[in-house]
Amino acid sequence: MRAIVNLQGDISNNSIELFSTITTAPAPIGRKKKLLFVVDQEWRDNAAISQALQTYSRDVNLTDTSVVFGYYYIGTSLAEKIALYENVKRDYLDNDLAYLFFIGRNAVVPIATVIYDTNNQIVNRYSLQSFTYYTFPRYNAYQFDANSGEFVSPRTPSLYDRSETEKLNAVFQQTGGAISMGMLVPDISYDRQTSTNRILAYFDKLHRYKNYEFGFDKKVLITDGFTSDVETMNLAEQNDRWYAADSVKFGRVKNNSFSGYDQLWKDDYIQKLRDNSYEILTYNGHGSSSYHSFGITETDITPLPALNTQIINFHSCDVGNFRHAGYLANKYLETGNVLAAHAYSDLLFAFTINGRSALAPEFDRNGVFDNMSKGETISDAFRHYTGYIDTELILGDPLLTLRESCGPVIESQTSGDWHTRSTWTCGRIPTQNDTVRILPGHVVTLQNIGQVKDIAVEGKLDLLESGRLEY
Helix, strand or coil, rough: CCCCCCCCCCCCCCCEECCCCCCCCCCCCCEEEEEEEEEEECCCCHHHHHHHHHHHHHHHHHHHEEEEEEEEEECCCCCHCCCCCCCCHHHHHCCCCEEEEEECCCCCCEEEEEECCCCCCEEEEEEEEEEEHHHHCCCCCCEEEECCCCCEEEEEECCCCCCCCCCCCCCCCCCCCCCEEEEEECCCCCHHHHHHHHHHHHHHHHHHHCCCCCCCCCCEEEEECCCCCHHHHHHHHCCCCEEEEEEEECCCCCCCCCCCHHHHHHHHHHHHHCEEEEEEEEEECCEECECCEECCCCCHCCCCCEEEEEEEEEHHHHHCCCCCCCCCHHHHHHCCCEEEEEEEEECCCCCCCCEEEEHHHHHHHCCHHHHHHHCCCHHHHHHHHHCCCCEEEEECCCCCCCCCCCEEEEECCCEEECCCHHEEEHCCCCCCEEEECCCCCCCCCCCCCEEECCCEEEEEEEECCEEEEEC
C-alpha cells in the first residue's frame, strides 16, 4: 500500500510518501533507445499480435528513428520473472533499454511491503502486484522471499521516522526508476480470444491516430472532488499548449470523506465526455476497481463510443486494479478514442499537497503534463515527475505523446515520397490547408494527387506521370 501525502488531513493508518520532483539530463542526441515488448507466452505464435507489434514499430520509426525494438516472451512462473529482471538489467546496461511495453499480465510480480517499528517488530504487511519492479535495473529494493513467494521491501512506518534500527535497503530512497513503461492488461474475465481482440483493437486505434485519422482538441478537463479546481485550471490555461480548461459542476460542498452519488456532477461529467474532445482528463477522488466518485461505474463508460479524450489520469484508489474483473481504468482505455489511462492498483491518498489540489503540481513547470506539452512521452513524463509507485499503471503506449504542432509551414525533413509521413516534419502528409516548403537538397516524389494551400520548392519536386499537385 502507498499513501501519497495529504499534508492538510489526518492519515493515521498508512505509511506516507512525499511527492518529489526528479529531473534528469536529456538523452544524447542521436543515441539509440530500445523498447522491449514483454509479451505473454501464449501470444508467441499469434500472427495477428505479431503483425500489430510490427505495425506499431514501423509507425514509431516514421517519426523517431532512434527507437529500436526487441521481444521477450514470458510465462507465469516466478523463475521466469526473475530471469526477465536479469535480462532487463543486462539490456539496460548493454543495449540502452529505455522502455518496457508489457502485453498481458504474465510479467506482474508479487511484492510485499513489510512495515517495521523502531524495535524491529512487524507492524503491517501489504501484498500487492507490480510491473514497476522491472524499472529499477541499477538496484532493487525488493528481495525475493522463498517462503512467501513474494519480493519483499522492508521499511519503517513513516519516512519522517528515521532511526539507526530502521530496516531500510540502502538505496530505497532512490524512487526514480531508470526505465519507462506502459502496458496492456486485458480484463481478467476475458477469455484468450477476447483478450487478443481487445489488444488488436487498441493497436488499430493507435495506428489510426498516428495516421491522423482522428485527433483531440487542445483542451483539458479537470475535476477534483476534494478542493478547488481553479488553480489547476489556471495553470493549464497558462501553458501555451491548451486553449481551454473545463471543470465539472458539483451539487455539494467538496470534502475528503464523501465518495457517494452526486447527480449534478455525474450528468455534467458524462455530458462533457460525450460531447467534447480533450487531450487530458485528470481526476482526483475516491474510487474502487468498479466505481469512482461521484456515481461512475462501467455501465456509464462503455456506452460512450464517441469518447474522444486522449489521456485519462486518475488520482483514485484501485481504479487500476487489474486483479478485479471489470476494472475501470481498462474500461476507459477500451472506450472510444482513449489512448492511455494512468492509474493505480491499490489504495492511494492524494487529497491535497501543501493545501493545493493534488492535480495542480502536474501542470507546474516540469510537472508531468507540462513536460508532455514539451514533447515528452507519457511514460517518461510520469517517471521523471515523481518516480514510479509500486502499483502504478500506464495503460497504453509508453511512447504516446501529445500531437506535435506543425507550425505555420510543413517542411520536408528528408528526400522521399510525398505521401510518406516520414518525408515531412511532424510526420503529417500535407493537406489543402497547409503551406509547404521543400528544403534545399531534398527531392520529393509525387506519384499521384497531392494537396497544398501554397508551396515553396527550394529543393526538387519530382512529378511522375500520374502526379498532380492541387491548390
